[in-house]
Amino acid sequence: MLRQVAAPLLGMALTLTACSVNGSRGASSGRPPTSAGGTAAAAAPSAGCRRTPTATSGRYRFGGRSYLLTLPRSRGRTPVPLVLDLHGLRSNGFQEAVYSRVASLGAARGFAVVEPNGATQPRGWRLPGMADGTADIRYIRDLLDHLEGTLCVDTRREFATGFSNGAGMSAALVCGLGGRLAAVAPVAGLNLTRPCGNPRPTTMLVFHGTADPIVPYGGGAPYKGNVARVPGWMRPAGGGSLVLPSVRDQVDRWARSFGCGRTSRRQAATGVTLVSRTGCRDSARVDFYTVAGGGHSWPGSPSLGAGPSTTRIDATRIMLNTFATTSSRRTDTAADHPAPRPGQ
Numbered sequence: 415m416l417r418q419v420a421a422p423l424l425g426m427a428l429t430l431t432a433c434s435v436n437g438s439r440g441a442s443s444g445r446p447p448t449s450a451g452g453t454a455a456a457a458a459p460s461a462g463c464r465r466t467p468t469a470t471s472g473r474y475r476f477g478g479r480s481y482l483l484t485l486p487r488s489r490g491r492t493p494v495p496l497v498l499d500l501h502g503l504r505s506n507g508f509q510e511a512v513y514s515r516v517a518s519l520g521a522a523r524g525f526a527v528v529e530p531n532g533a534t535q536p537r538g539w540r541l542p543g544m545a546d547g548t549a550d551i552r553y554i555r556d557l558l559d560h561l562e563g564t565l566c567v568d569t570r571r572e573f574a575t576g577f578s579n580g581a582g583m584s585a586a587l588v589c590g591l592g593g594r595l596a597a598v599a600p601v602a603g604l605n606l607t608r609p610c611g612n613p614r615p616t617t618m619l620v621f622h623g624t625a626d627p628i629v630p631y632g633g634g635a636p637y638k639g640n641v642a643r644v645p646g647w648m649r650p651a652g653g654g655s656l657v658l659p660s661v662r663d664q665v666d667r668w669a670r671s672f673g674c675g676r677t678s679r680r681q682a683a684t685g686v687t688l689v690s691r692t693g694c695r696d697s698a699r700v701d702f703y704t705v706a707g708g709g710h711s712w713p714g715s716p717s718l719g720a721g722p723s724t725t726r727i728d729a730t731r732i733m734l735n736t737f738a739t740t741s742s743r744r745t746d747t748a749a750d751h752p753a754p755r756p757g758q
Contacts, residue, residue, distance in 0.1 A: 455741040457493040458570045460562035467491065469565055471521075476560050477553055481530035482507045484517040485565075488524065495571035495737065496526045496561065498554065498587075500580030502603070503538040503645070507531045513715055514601075515730050516575060523734050526565060530557060534647055539576075539583040541607045542590070545651045550583065551590035558594070570741045575599040575733055577712055578629060579648075582606025585668075588616045596742035599733040601712050603629050605664045615672040615698035617740050621729045622661045623708020625721050631704075633660035662702075665689075669700045683726035686713075696743055701736075703727065 471484045486494060497520050501510035507529030511517040517527040532539045532550065539550045562569060572595050574584040581603025588598055593614025601621045606629060624631045627638055635657055637643040649656050675693035682688040682703060691700040705713060709721015714728030 455570060457568040458744065459491075459493045460565070460567040460569050462562060462564050463491050463493055463566035465564070465566075467566060476557055479531050479533055479553070480507070481528055481557070482511055482517065484511070484521045484527045484529075486521045486524045486526065491566050493566050493568035493571075494524060494526050495573065496528065496558075496565075496567050497737065498558075498572075498574040498576075498584070499527055499529045500539060500574065500576030500583050501529065501532065501537075502576070502578035502580050503648075504536045505577075505580075506537060510577065510580065513718070514575070514577060514712055515715065516734075519730050520734055523738065525734070525737070526561075526567065528557070528561065530554070534645075536645055538579045538645070538648070540647060541579075541582050541586050542610075543608070543650055545647050545649075547651060548590070551586065554583075554587060555591055555594075558591075570744050571596055571737070572742070573597050573599070573733075573737045573740075575601065576603070577601050578603040578710065579606065585609075585618070588618070588668075589613045593742065594744060596744075597733075597737055597740045599729070599736075601729055602626060602710050605629065605633065605658045605661045608659070608664065609668050609671045611671075613668075613671050614743075615694050615696040616742075617698045617736065618668060618700045619729075619733050619736060620661070620665055620700070620702045621705070621713055622703075623705040623711065623721060623724075625707050626710045628710040628720050630658065631661050633658045633663070661704075665691075665700060665702045669694070672698050672700065674698075674700060683724075686724065686727050703729070703732075 473480055473482055497516060499510055499514055499516040501507055511529045520527040534540060540547050561567060574587050574595055576584040581600035584598045585600045585604050586607040587595055589610035595616060597617035599619040604620050622631055629636055635655060641655060644656055669691035672694040674691035678690045680688055685706040687704045689702045705724050708724055709717060711717050711721060711723035712729055713724050714730055715723060717723040
């Protein structure tokens, strides 16, 4: 639920130093690169690897919506990992790219990064349990098929992240795409969606501040109960008010559903606690970063006015480190997702 911020102002804000939750500047830090799913398996080239590469970084359209595509310099017919980066409510793909920095930092690390736009108004993502809560999941599935057919993508290394409403959608894709993604990293919005009955184990990195006034860490009504700020399409499909579970409860539910058996806790940085759930099926893991006093923000990026951010960890660098060493156990092949016909 990213507040609507004019792109030029957001760009200017990103030139400033983000204030930490204690008001002082801290060193940007994160976990060293870890092998969440072991060393990345051999690449699984998509259908687009058989085509002469023509795509460049820029804005494109698919399915009546636009999306931003940022490609690494080294590409061609070498399969590259792909990250979906989903914006928050009342935002868009461009603002998400600037705010999260996934596009710039990801491309420098060899990732193709896609920031699509939601179609609803105010712009956002319909999640399972909301009215027509499968339409956006179908769109993202079709968009991934399209990207696999037009780019040279490693189909076992597809990932999703997002902020707020986009974070909820990134988590919903674990079930909605049937295990297609190797890992997801919801920032300030995991508890906007719930796990399905039997999700395929997927590595998950969760970031949330304890003083988030928009998507409350402890659960309850978003926007501090100001129902007028919650769009009608975000309310439960059967009617009633939107009441969220706590982030901690949702992390526990996902970890149980993945069969995780071990729990460890440590201080990732001053004021930041990391609880890791390991021993999960298929070598998945769940890492939960809690920012004490943190607001509705992306760690490592400036505050947008809904509570403080922190520079003591950088969520973008942490997730990219994990994505770099994580592969899915996806068993389909490029033949299951053929290259699109001309005009598609």
